[in-house]
Amino acid sequence: MKEREVLLSGRQLTKVFGYGPNKTTAISDVSFDFHEGEIVSIVGESGSGKTTLAKMLMGLLKQTSGTIEYKGKPRRLNRYADRRAYWKDIQAIFQDPFASFNLFHRVEKLLTDCIKLQGLQLSPEMQVRKMKEACSFVNLKYEELYNKYPFELSGGQMQRLMIARIFMLRPKVLIADEPTSMVDACSRSTILDMLLKLRDENKMTIIFITHDVGLAYYVSDTLLIMEKGRVVESGDAERIILNPQHSYTIQLINDVPKIHSAWNLG
């Protein structure tokens, strides 16, 4: 990844929730560089701090200490215009798709909002064309869905709709927090392939969050292995899977029998 430009980086990030005896250190002294067009997976067990880190990267949670840099400059989100510009570039898909959408908006509005967010002035016909194109990218039929509310869709349809929005928004960075949690194995590989295609077509940086190191290996260039809020190992995905250095990484790999059988890793 060396030749690619560093897009997003964190230095000694720490996040502490609560005070006194109720204090939880969710992220502890975490540093990283994410490059343009890189797919990096953040891997760790439940409670290791993955979503907390994702929310800090999105600017939805403020770090207790440490700095985040975007395009080589300290990230500033104080002014509305700063946040708007940042969120044009950085988008997220969260674990629970139902929490990510306004439940009172129909699919059509959820998608036309993406066009507005981009500041595009398009005729109604062009808007429908764009929405149809985005839906067909994720194997959804716009005609069948545009009039529905989020609660009328299945979990898998919702997750694909989120990817359709990303297709329209074309952010520079996509943070995908367990984007396949609500789908079966077949749809899972379709969703992963869609993400890979988005990266290839748009040079998008994808930060993929999962507890499944096998899945992470399948999609990523690099891995960031997290245990209890700390990064225990990071770097080239293949190097880590073939030659893990940390006992926690070895344990994660041993917990995934399919890696061993599918890739004959012994």
Ligand SMILES: Nc1ncnc2c1ncn2[C@@H]1O[C@H](COP(=O)(O)OP(=O)(O)OP(=O)(O)O)[C@@H](O)[C@H]1O
């Ligand atoms: N708003 C909050 N207030 C207090 N503690 C929190 C808050 N959010 C997260 N935590 C704690 O921080 C730690 C990390 O949580 P986080 O949600 O980041 O884990 P995760 O790796 O995403 O887990 P999972 O795989 O289950 O989604 C946990 O101990 C959690 O209880």
Ligand SMILES: [Mg+2]
């Ligand atoms: Mg999480």
